[in-house]
Every structure is written in structure tokens, then in C-alpha cells.
Amino acid sequence: MRQLDSVAWTGRWKRRPAAEKLCLCLGVMTVSLAVAGPGGQVLIFALMALLTVGLAGVPFWTWLRALLLPAGFLVLGVLTLFVSVGWAEGEAGGGVTLALVPPTDREAAVFVGLRSAACVSALVFLALTTPLPALMTLLRRLGVPRDVADVALLMFRFLWLLFHCLETGRRSQTARLGYASRSRWLRSSALLAAGLLPRALDRGTRMDAGLRARGYDGSLATLSSEERPSLLRLGGIAGGVLVLGGVTAWIG
Amino acid sequence: MHIMEGFLPVGHAVAWTAVSAPVVAYGSWRLIRTVRQNPELKLLLAASGAYVFILSALKIPSVTGSCSHPTGTGLAASLFGPWIAAVLGTIVLLFQALLLAHGGLTTLGANVFSMAIVGPIVAWSLFRGLRGAGVAGAVAIFFAAALGDLATYVVTSFQLAAAFPDPVSGFWGASAKFLSVFALTQIPLAISEGLLTAIVYNLLQRY
Amino acid sequence: MDRLDPAAGPAREASGARPSPDASGAGLSPGGGACVLEARGLGFAYPEAGEVLRGVDLSLHAGERLVLAGANGSGKTTLLLLLAGLLTPREGTLLCDGQPRGRSRRAVRAWHSRVGLVFQDPDDQLFAPTVFEDVSFGPLNQGCDAALTRQRVDRALAALGIADLAERPPHSLSFGQKKRVSIAGVLAMEPGVLLLDEPTAGLDPEACEDLLETLAALAASGTAVVVATHTMDEAWAWADRIALFGGQRIVACGPPEAIFRDLSLLETLHLREPLLFGVARRLADAGLLPPGHPLPRTQAALFSLLSQGT
């Protein structure tokens, strides 16, 4: 989490308006879900990889690591689709039968895997080039109620404070052999989880006082320093996505 | 159990989003009303939401040895009720997608339905029901957390089965298939999470 | 000791300090700045912890450097919260620019604009995703427009030497950097009084020195700066005036030299004589420093005097 986040904050494309990157990501996902065939999915995956690692300058290993977690689910999911379950009805000795699905269904399963990989590559592009709060600010501009967006932005801040607390807490427990056996593990985790809740609430109360000292009375307005998205570039991205749609429809 | 980005066909993605959206919208309305009345609750809600996210980073051991992530939304439901918990859960799922590449944007609706709506509601109503029936707090919380977890897992399996029915046995066959594939990891996890939550509950009583 | 609070009676007698007829009043300070903030007979009690402050009098002048010195738990933080208008005193009055503290939303807002408080833990004050956004929060609450806010943020960041951090998220900063950002966030509101709770806690010697220099520059530009600390060496090096805390009250208040000469009082309060002060005083008494100089406030000054004297 820390690594993905720090790449997003320090990357070459950090300063590009979040609206443009979100537009690209959602556009590509739409093409992938609605238009593209197997070849198109491979093309999308390659393009997004090129964009993320090549143009946006995300380190290759970071990119690969970000793909690792979804990959596990994908493989398991696709393999499940390869198998068909049947019930043998009414016969003695009958029961559950397992069989490989017919070739067309296998192809369909592989296609789902390819499509998912293409969409994941678009998601990873967004995650690795855009700091999360920029997206929250964008959502607020797009009409998400101010209070909800405020809560989300504050959550982002608190989450690092608590993450630090969790990390050092777990370390200190490890140093005192809290994870030396399975039963101790459960007990130590519970101590940590229980201890974090009052700390989290305490953080909230203290932050409330800290913000009131600066005139907080319910609204968390700040001045964003992000560039406004340019209509020209947004148009360019939309055009690019349309072209991608056309090309993928053509190659199937 | 998160459904990955792009795994659901476009129709299903849209449909689950349409199912979840009204609940989250209603929860948002309640949340806004709450913080307008009481501005300092904004900070407390955010801190609790962050806590829910952080709990998912807490690895717990399950009997089979694999580690995974308790959801924590059940706890949020007990603090703020299931509606506001659904909003916090939605934000958590969005964060997980964008900070961990876990879950996704097109599958957000489906994941919100199973993890931020059904799971917490099952956990919350079980807890209230069991407590009302005179069951001890720790026992009630064990069943609430464990069954809330299992409910999430069952719903996810149904969602996948609806998208990919079995060529031979249809929806129910596919459900059985997905349920059994994920059972190995999810059932021990649900038990672990139930135990963990019960210990946490006991500790919190003493703080 | 040229200022002694009238309420400090018992402890003052116990410590052997001489009572002084000069009660801390309004009006002009010895340094000449106008009185910006004044507390009279302030008392406070927490529902759980009972009474923590009793009969506190304090006046603060523009451009002054005041140190609140006291052991942990002596009530320094509570006093800062009261002065900043975040707690309501149980008794006593608070005046800012001669006006008592009002209860209306508008009055509270005006108070927060005039008296800024920097918390000990910077994480209690940093909430926004980037430094720039965080520092812009205060000015926007004051009703500044975007252009003015931007200008104030830039000025505050420059004053603390952290203009290069503007686009960074708080969670990627070091402790010292966060500290500076939290100060900038208050400074951007351009308060007349800046209160800081243990500002140097957790900083290494160089960062401490830099920060105290920055704060001195702020005071020189007319802001009244109040620093709460338990580090006596810092108080000696930096303060124009020191208010000593003990037993829920301000036990003595005056120029550093007068305060630190009263060893028995310091001991009663579980405080120490500042090392530099103690050494310099004994050297001067032994005739090892050239006569006619005030006691040195920095290590370098002591060493240079020492080389002249011997």
C-alpha cells in the first residue's frame, strides 16, 4: 500500500489533472467490457502497460507487484469456469459429476480472464499515477455531497496514522513474541485490533480540537492547487478512446 | 472476498451498481444529516472508517494456515447502524481498489452489495436478535461476525454464478462450484474472524 | 522578579520568593508592545480530573517572547487551550485587545483569528491531502478569497522555510517537517498571538535551534509568541519573560534571570536550573567571567566570554 501510494505521489504524471486520468481509465474499461474481443483485450493490456511503465514512468517491478494480487483471483476464477458440475438424478450411486467444459466455453473462460486483465491494467494505471485524494476532490466536483467527500478525505489521512500505529504495534508485539504460536497470534491480533479502536476515536477527537483552533465549524474547505483539466485534452482522450473502440472492434 | 476488476460482464456490473446505489445514497443522506447536527462526528466517522480499512490489513491466521482480511464493517454497523456503515464500507472498498488494486471500479457495485450491505446487515441484525434473545455478548458477536462473513461469501458466489452459469447445471451448479472453491479459505476465515471479533468485544468491554 | 502573580501567594511564600507589589496588569509591557491578550483569575476543572488551573493571571504584549515553564501535568496545555478559546474557563475573564471573549459564533471566530494555537502533536492538526491545501484551511475559514489565501499560504510556507513541501502529502513528511507545516497552518491565519505547546519536543538539536530562531523572527515582526516547555535550557536561551507553573497556578512570572535565581522554588516545582545559566552564574560569582556583562544566553556567548575573562 505504501509503495503504490508513494509512486502515485512522486510519479511523472502526478500533476496531470485527475479528471483526465479517470476519463482515460473509465473509457478504456468501457471499451474492454462492451466492445473488445480477445485480440482487443490483449491490445488494451499492452497499451495500458506501455502507458503506465513507458510514459508515466512507473517502475516496472512496482507495476508487476500491483498486478500480482488480482492475478491470483483471476487464475482461480478462470480455472473454476473450466470445470462443469452436474447432478446425476435419481440413479443409484449417482451424485456430483465433474467434467471439463466444452471448448467453446473454455474459450469464453479465457476471454473473461483476458478482459479482466485488461481492465485491471487500466485500474493499475489510475492507481499508480493518481494520488487518491485527487480523485476524491474530483468526485466532489462531480456532485458527490461535500460531507461524504470530506469524510473520505479525512479517512485517507487517518488511515496513514492508524496504519503507522498498526505497524509499530505489531512490531512491538513481535519483539515480545506475540506471534510465536498460533493461539498467541489470535490473542495478539485481538489486543491490537481492540487497542486501535479507542486510539482511532481519540485521534478523531484530538483532530477536532486541532481544527477548531483554526476556525473549523463543520466545513473542510481547502484550496486545491491542482490544474484544471483542459477541455482540449479531455476531448483528445475521448477521441483516443473512440479510436481504440474502433480498432478493437475491427481486430475482434 | 473481492470480485476483481473486469471479471463481471457489463450488464451485471451495471445491475449490481443499480442495486447498491440507492442503499449507499440513503446511507449518505443519513450521514449528512448526522454530521450537520454534530460537526465533530465528521472526524469520528472518518476515524472509524479508517479503522475499518486498517482492520482489513490485520492478518489473522485461519485453521488452514492461509491469512486473509476480516472486514470490520460489522463493527462499524454496530457503532453507527448499517446504513452509515454501508457508506463507510463503500469508501473502504474504493480505497482498496485504488491503493491496493484489490477489487475494482466496474465491480464496485457488486462488491459493495456483498461486503458493505449484506454482510453488515446480517451481522448487525444477528447481533441484535441474539442479544434480544438473551445470548451472552461475546457469543452473539461471534455468530454475528462469523455469519456476516459467510453471508458475504455466499452472496459473492451467487453473484459469480449469476454471471457465469454452469453449462450443465445452470445457476445452482455454478453456485455450488464457486461456493466450494472458495469454501476452503472462507469458512476457516469466518471462524477466525468470529473468534477475533469476540475477543476484541470482550477487551473493549474492559477498556 | 519584576512580576509576580497575586494568586501565587502560598507557594511563593513557601519558596522564599519576595512578593512584589506589581500585579500583572494591562497596559504597556516593559518592552513597550501593547497588551494583546490578558487572563484574570482564570480557573478550570475537567469533569474527570478535577481542578487543573486556579487563579491564573497573565498578560501578553505584542512582540513578546513568553515561555510557560513547568513539569509535565502542571497545566500548561490546559492554559493554552483556554487562551486559544477551545475550552471555556470555569471562572475568571479573558481579554483579547482589551475585549472580553464573547460566545457568539462570530466572536468565537474572531478569537480564533486573533489567537492561534499549535498543538504538540502535528498529526492533530494536519488533515488535508497536501501541505498546500492544509495551510489554506485557516485563511479560507477566515473568509479570505482564493487569491489572498494563496498569498498567505505562500508567505507562511516561506516563513517556515518549507515552500518546497507544498505539494507533498503529510504522511510522507518527517516529524520536523510536519511540525513546521502545522505551525504554517496557524501562521497563515496571521494571528496576533501564537501559542505553541512543546514546539521543540522530538526535534533534534539543530532543528530545535532553527525553529526557535524562526519563532524569534516572528516575535520581532510583532507577533506575541508563547512557548510551553519543560526544557529549562530552552527557556533560558529564548524567553523575554518566563511564567513558572506549579500546583495548578503560575507561581512566578518575570525575566529569566530573576526566575532562575530562585533555586528553591525551582526545586519545589520539580524543575532544574538551566545548565548554561547555572554554569555562567557560578563562573561569574567566581570572577571567571568579565564583569558588567549580562549572563550569556547561548553556549557560544559563554565560551567567548570565558575566553575574555581568563
Add this chain to the structure above:
Amino acid sequence: MDRLDPAAGPAREASGARPSPDASGAGLSPGGGACVLEARGLGFAYPEAGEVLRGVDLSLHAGERLVLAGANGSGKTTLLLLLAGLLTPREGTLLCDGQPRGRSRRAVRAWHSRVGLVFQDPDDQLFAPTVFEDVSFGPLNQGCDAALTRQRVDRALAALGIADLAERPPHSLSFGQKKRVSIAGVLAMEPGVLLLDEPTAGLDPEACEDLLETLAALAASGTAVVVATHTMDEAWAWADRIALFGGQRIVACGPPEAIFRDLSLLETLHLREPLLFGVARRLADAGLLPPGHPLPRTQAALFSLLSQGT
């Protein structure tokens, strides 16, 4: 300087310190205690932050008081985490009682039992509902039975003078009390090496002194005590030996007097000469202290020498 780490080459030359043929090795210390913990060529890098430690050599002897001195961010905390076996070094070896650090579960467990680490913020360490339960956490995890655990907890609480807090919930304690509880929690595991990260940070002067005395008593009973700090006065007052941190390495390691004589090195590392040391050295050089005495380590000792010398 009787010990200089071989890896400190460039900085050592830059600072003008004399290289020494005596590499920090195993065996007996000058004080005679057996070598309990040893690091050779230790290196570490965080994935986000890059290299933080490089070629660190250090040996630690029973009953020794070692101070790791360095500015914030110089890598002190990382070294403590490595020594405590909580991070795995990227390069180099670690030996405890002459045995290299193993990777088996059993070996890790033995290491954690032998080397204890107290974190800077006690809130990172205190999670149980009562002090007693918190301190019993370590011994129970080591496999002690109830009777032995109780005995160890009582002993640890007594050693830190907090036996009366046993039944209190940690969150109701003052910062100084929490600090003592967090140390007791590690002490109850009876480690041979006790590592403490900035143990006096946030404590007021009296609490600081008390804690350093407690730690000295622990060392006297045979535990090797390592304190990381950026307060040079503390290092001078307390250490048997000082390891100076800078530029990701230990730049110099030796007895305090030798370390602090190298002013240019201290400056390079953004550190300060300890005040008491600086004053005493200058007075001794000027012939104002009686000859033949080691430089005084406390204010009281300086003053008494001064009165003898003049």
C-alpha cells in the same frame, strides 16, 4: 578514540579523526563484560526510502551503557529494529552470544527473548487492558507458567518503581508512567540486551533523571543497555561508550570524552558539543579545574570541582 569502525572511512577522514587499527571485534570489552551482541557490516534499505544503513559494525558487552547518538533520520531507529531482529538486514551478519541469527522459528524466538526493544512511543506498545496484563504479555509468550510470570512481572514493576500501578488501565496513566510500563513489559522477559529508542523524549527533567538512574542500575546488574538519543548532554552524562551516527553509518565509536573532543565531526553530523563537556573542557584547558581529574559528567560534579580549583 579507542574504537573506530572500519566502515567509517570517508567521513572519518573528512572529520580529521585518527584511524585506529582496533576494529570493533568480539571478545572482551574494556570493562570486562562478555560480548553479547555484535553487528558486522550491517546494511539495510527500505523499499520506498532507499538505503538507510550501510556497513555498520558494533559490538556490545554485558553490563555496558552504550549511547547511539545522531540527528533525527540518521538511522538510529532502523539499527535498533535490526538489532532486535524485527527487520532482516540486506547485508552483514548479526551475532548474539557469538551465535549468528538463525531463520527458524525457534531461533527467532530465542533472539527476541535475548534482545528486548522499547519503542519511543509507549502507546505503540501498550495494548492490554491493565498494566499487569500488559507486562505479563512477554513472559507468557515465552512460555512461562502463571507463577513464574507473576514473579517476573512483580520484579519488573518493582525495578521501575511502578508496583502500585499494576491494576490500572494504561490509558489512564501519565506519559512518564506509560513509559515505565513499556520498559517493564520488555524487562519482564529478562533480556540480556535492552535497546531503548529515545527513552527520555517527552519526559520532564526530573522524570528523565530518574529514568536514566533506573537504566544505570539495570546495566550495573549485568544487562547491556543501549539508548538512542539526539540529546548530547544526556549522552555525556550517562554513556560508557558512544556510537555517533551520520550519513547512514556509525562514524565514530568510543568513550564519550574522545568522541566529543572532535568538534568538526559533530558539526558535520548536525550535532552539538554537550554543554557541560564544553564548559568543563574549556575550564580545564584554562587551568581552572584541579588537574588529574576526569572531566565532570554532572552539573554538581563540575561545581564541586570548580570550588576546589579556584
